[in-house]
Structure formats: structure tokens, C-alpha cells
Amino acid sequence: MKHLLRRFDPLRLAALLLWLIPVAALLPLGAFWLWQSKLMPWWLATLVVSSAIGYGLQSLLSRRDRRLLDAATTTPDPYWPPQADGAWAAVEQVAESVDPKDHPLDDGDRIWLLGQRVLEAVARSYHPKAERPLLELTVPHMLLIIERASHDLRDSVVRNIPFSHQLTVGDVFRVQRWKESAERWLNVYRAGRFVISPANALLSELWGKMRDQSYGVAWTELHRWLLREYVRKVGYYAIALYSGRLLLNDATPAVVSQADLAQAATTPTTEPLRILVLGRASAGKSSLINALFDEVVAATDILPDTTASLTPYRLSHDGLDAALIFDAPGSDTPLFDEQALQRAALTADLILYACPAHRPDRQQDRQLLDRVRAWYTARSDRRPPPVLVVVTHIDQLRPSREWQPPYDLRNPNGPKAANIRAAVEAVAADLAVVLEAVIPVCLAEGRVYNVDDALWAAILKRQDEADRVRFLRCLQERKRRENWALLSQQLARAGRWLVDLPGRVWSRSAHTPDGKGE
Incomplete structure (x- = not known):
């Protein structure tokens, strides 16, 4: 805070304070006038009614926002095979157990561990006898899951959270730092209000507590929704991978969202x-x-x-x-x-x-x-x-x-x-x-x-x-074709590398400093 104040000219700060003093004086003078005019009870009643109505409207808005978030929640794919039902139940169990206090959004390590926990839950559903089922997942497929889940989560945040496209991560951290300094100055102001107008200060404190609690609940709900949606997105694409819905050698775009997959599933096929x-x-x-x-x-x-x-x-x-x-x-x-x-x-x-x-x-x-x-x-x-x-x-x-x-x-x-x-x-x-x-x-x-x-x-x-x-029947055939296509491509590249290997070895030996290769 001191570093911030040093950036301003002292004379400009003095001018600002001189302008604020008459405005700030209106608060105690207005309270004194209300008390002298015997209008203080009416003003207090108006404050209570307005606060109650405002609190009710805020609660309605919070419930509306919660419904919007619930509508944006990831759901299982009806085209999954029966084995996916148990895997999705494991994903939902992880999502319901997530506590925002244990997974702050600025701690990348904990977020990564949460995603790994989801992958392990899905992998164990498909490999129950494996000691470490997550190791049954190939590296390209794990990268593909993270790619698709990140794309979907980004799309959900942009569509459902206002101003998310303008708010940077640095803004969140700066607001958190400034919040501590602002709270100290706010405590000084609140103490002064208790001295000047105890009744007014008491009602304002009660309203402030309810408002802060509502904002805290809203932020906690948003934090919890982000974590649960992250869990569901990772679990969704992990199950899609094990079900054969995600293919490495697919003709679809590099990034396909959950909605795109659902649309593709309902598209008539030639089969x-x-x-x-x-x-x-x-x-x-x-x-x-x-x-x-x-x-x-x-x-x-x-x-x-x-x-x-x-x-x-x-x-x-x-x-x-x-x-x-x-x-x-x-x-x-x-x-x-x-x-x-x-x-x-x-x-x-x-x-x-x-x-x-x-x-x-x-x-x-x-x-x-x-x-x-x-x-x-x-x-x-x-x-x-x-x-x-x-x-x-x-x-x-x-x-x-x-x-x-x-x-x-x-x-x-x-x-x-x-x-x-x-x-x-x-x-x-x-x-x-x-x-x-x-x-x-x-x-x-x-x-x-x-x-x-x-x-x-x-x-x-x-x-x-x-x-x-029919979709699952065709999907199994497409997955088999993909495996053979990838294997043939890999063998072809390896074969070309082996064919070119003698020439590269000869070229390197021919250009050695001692000339032994010539």
C-alpha cells in the first residue's frame, strides 16, 4: 500500500482529501438532521425494508445463476457402452467430494493431482485387476484427454461467467492483495461510524454481514462448480477414450467439444x-x-x-x-x-x-x-x-x-x-x-x-x-481400423529410417575431422 501511495503527488492527494471532506461530512450531518427532525425511525425502517428487498433480489439472482451453472454441467453420453455407467458413477463420486478449500485455483499442482485422481478412478473401472491402472493409458491419449477437457472447460467459462474473457489471472491476484489493505482502511471507517451514529452503524454492519456472506456463498459455489466441471470434463473424455469415442487418427478437427461429439453421434451414417x-x-x-x-x-x-x-x-x-x-x-x-x-x-x-x-x-x-x-x-x-x-x-x-x-x-x-x-x-x-x-x-x-x-x-x-x-458397433470397427492404420504408418516410418540409416552413418563418418571415414 505504501508503494502505491508513493506513486501519487502529495499535493494532488491533499487536493483530493479537501474535496472529499465536505462530501464525507454529509454522512454525520445528515444523521444528525434525521435525529433532530425525528425522522430517524422512518429512515431506519426504510433502510430495513430496502435491505430486505435487496437481499431477497440478490438471493433470487444467486439461485438463477446456480440454475444456469447446473444447466451447463457435463452429463454422460447416451452412446457410451454399459461399462461406462460404473466409470461415470466413479467420476461423479469424485466431483461430489471436491472441497474448494483443498483445491485453490491458483495452485496448479493440486489441480493437476485432482485431474490425475479422476483419471485413476476411470482407469480402475476399466482395469480393476491392474495394480496401477493409470499406467495402462498411453501418453498420446492422456494428452488428448487434457486437450479436449481444457477446450470444453474454457468454452463453459466463457459462455457462463460474465466478464471472464476480460479478467486476467493477474487481476485476480492483485484484487486479493488489495483486498487486505482495503479491509484495514474499512475497519477504521467502521469504527468512526460507531462513534458518530451507533444505530446507523449497527444496521449497516448487519446488512454488510448478510451481503458479504451472500457474496462469499456465490464465490464458493462458483469455485465448487469450476472444480466439479473440471472433474467431469476430464472424466467425460477419459470414458470417451476407453469407449472408443476418442481416436488419435481422426478426421475430425484437432479440438472437438462434448457438444460436437454428441452432434456427431446423432448424424446419420452410411452403415x-x-x-x-x-x-x-x-x-x-x-x-x-x-x-x-x-x-x-x-x-x-x-x-x-x-x-x-x-x-x-x-x-x-x-x-x-x-x-x-x-x-x-x-x-x-x-x-x-x-x-x-x-x-x-x-x-x-x-x-x-x-x-x-x-x-x-x-x-x-x-x-x-x-x-x-x-x-x-x-x-x-x-x-x-x-x-x-x-x-x-x-x-x-x-x-x-x-x-x-x-x-x-x-x-x-x-x-x-x-x-x-x-x-x-x-x-x-x-x-x-x-x-x-x-x-x-x-x-x-x-x-x-x-x-x-x-x-x-x-x-x-x-x-x-x-x-x-449401431453406433457402438461401428465405433469398434473404426477403432480397429485406426489401430491398424497407426501401426502401418509407424512401421513405414521406422522402415524408411532403417533404410536411410546406412547413408546417414556413412555421411557422418565421411565428415569426421580425422578423415577416417573417407
Whole structure:
């Protein structure tokens, strides 16, 4: 403070003080006039009411700012595989435990240790058996995480904190130093006010305490939000890396924000949606495909299943991206291949399971669906595809000769509707699927029912979920291609270096001072 005062001319300071004395005298003189005019109680009441209203407005503004910060909080990516759920829970646990007192923003070492703690939490979720899981992360990938997290955090600060683009780090430190000197002069002023006007000084002190406490809470909340957002950003990109979302050899720009990744995830790809039709022989799989196309594209026969392999058909519909539908052999026929089915199921984005309503023996259907679920349970890097069970042959339910659609299954009126509803509920229970995923249809020629409305509506409703499955499927393939591309580039550069090595050695030896290399 003394160094600061030395910069000013003493005469200019004297002139400033002479100008301030009459202004400062207005405070005690005004208080004396209010007391002499018996207006002091009214003034005090006005001060209390105004202070209360101001405090309330400040609280509203603080809550509004807190809502804005909450809206800017990083959230998990819905396109992550199931294994990422546990990793994000670990990140949230670190974020909730952060204390601003332990991590001042001007201490870079503690901030770095906090980021390292987040990386270790994510790495341990993916490498639980490793003694030091963080060492499983490559150096380029760690730099990539820091790069993306820093870019996102900078963007959040600029968009959500006023004047952050003009406030420098040096300004923050200078304000902190000047604050101590200003508080000493303020204490002298407050003591003088107590001597001149005790009542006024007491109310001002109370208001000042509430205001300072509110400002302190606001700063603490902002500090805590910055730390938590830093934790979430680092955790987000660490999980994106382990999930295959971050690639070193990517065609995207060098810095991609979280919003950019989310936009890229929802962008339609050239890879068609893969729909797999499963079921036993004569369950109506081929008829189901024909009904979805509204034309004959798959062979249907009264004989047992004749599909010798997975037969693909290109399917299109309003609201549906390009899709391929695969007709699989019946699970109870000699043509059924367990390994081929496993490969097909693990590359499917949506499964339609045909189950006849008039056949109560569904144990084999349940076993097949349980095997498909087990295959995906063993693959924590993939999300299981949505499953729709299509209950066929509902026209053959009792009374078999009655067929007068449509049927209201919510409020069944008549034995036919009641039996269709009972069959749907029984299939849902036997195959362990939710009731809304069971769609009753009729596929008989001239009697096609509930396909264009209920079945297609159910397929389109689950398209977003199927797109996430397709995204992870394509992501794994892209990650494998990246690994091979990087390896081939590295080997090519190493090969060129080895080829050029003899020439460089000869050139160096030829230019040695003793001339031995010549």
C-alpha cells in the first residue's frame, strides 16, 4: 500500500482529501438532521425494508445463476457402452467430494493431482485387476484427454461467467492483495461510524454481514462448480477414450467439444441399421418380413423352415434410416448354426422375435433369448439391441372362426380379444420381456393385421435405442481400423529410417575431422 501511495503527488492527494471532506461530512450531518427532525425511525425502517428487498433480489439472482451453472454441467453420453455407467458413477463420486478449500485455483499442482485422481478412478473401472491402472493409458491419449477437457472447460467459462474473457489471472491476484489493505482502511471507517451514529452503524454492519456472506456463498459455489466441471470434463473424455469415442487418427478437427461429439453421434451414417428376425420353424418369420415390406420378398412355405442361411433384405420405411433385415433359420431346424447366430446377434441393432400365439411350448424360445442376452452380458463394450416379440397366428386363437378386427386389447370386448390379450401377457411372462415390447399380429394372406400401425410404431419408437447400438458397433470397427492404420504408418516410418540409416552413418563418418571415414 505504501508503494502505491508513493506513486501519487502529495499535493494532488491533499487536493483530493479537501474535496472529499465536505462530501464525507454529509454522512454525520445528515444523521444528525434525521435525529433532530425525528425522522430517524422512518429512515431506519426504510433502510430495513430496502435491505430486505435487496437481499431477497440478490438471493433470487444467486439461485438463477446456480440454475444456469447446473444447466451447463457435463452429463454422460447416451452412446457410451454399459461399462461406462460404473466409470461415470466413479467420476461423479469424485466431483461430489471436491472441497474448494483443498483445491485453490491458483495452485496448479493440486489441480493437476485432482485431474490425475479422476483419471485413476476411470482407469480402475476399466482395469480393476491392474495394480496401477493409470499406467495402462498411453501418453498420446492422456494428452488428448487434457486437450479436449481444457477446450470444453474454457468454452463453459466463457459462455457462463460474465466478464471472464476480460479478467486476467493477474487481476485476480492483485484484487486479493488489495483486498487486505482495503479491509484495514474499512475497519477504521467502521469504527468512526460507531462513534458518530451507533444505530446507523449497527444496521449497516448487519446488512454488510448478510451481503458479504451472500457474496462469499456465490464465490464458493462458483469455485465448487469450476472444480466439479473440471472433474467431469476430464472424466467425460477419459470414458470417451476407453469407449472408443476418442481416436488419435481422426478426421475430425484437432479440438472437438462434448457438444460436437454428441452432434456427431446423432448424424446419420452410411452403415444401415441391422434388424435380425429370429424364431422357431413355421413361426412366421418370412411372412413377417413380407408384411413389413408389404410385398413378397421372402419365401414362405407350409414345409419346415427352408432358410439355409442368414438372408439379408434391404428395408425402407418413412422415418426409418436405411436398414437391412436378416431372416435367420429356425432355431429348431438342422439348418440352425449356433456360432453363426451368435455372430449375427452381436452385429444386430434390433431383434424381432417371432413367437406363435397358439403354441404354448415356449421353453426353447426362452432359452434362445437367454443365450442372446448372455452373449451381450459378456460384452460390456456393447449395448444389447432392443428386442420386440412379434406374436403371430393370433387369428387361430379361439374362437378360431371369428376374425373381425380391430380388437381393443386394453378393454377387450368378446372372447377373441380376451384370448389375444391373454396370449400377449403369457408370452411376455414366458420370454421375460416387458409387455409393451410384445406386439400381436396376424400375417395370414388377406388377413394382415396390426403390422402397419402397432408393429411399425414400436420399431420406430426404438430407433434411437437401436441407433446407439449401431453406433457402438461401428465405433469398434473404426477403432480397429485406426489401430491398424497407426501401426502401418509407424512401421513405414521406422522402415524408411532403417533404410536411410546406412547413408546417414556413412555421411557422418565421411565428415569426421580425422578423415577416417573417407
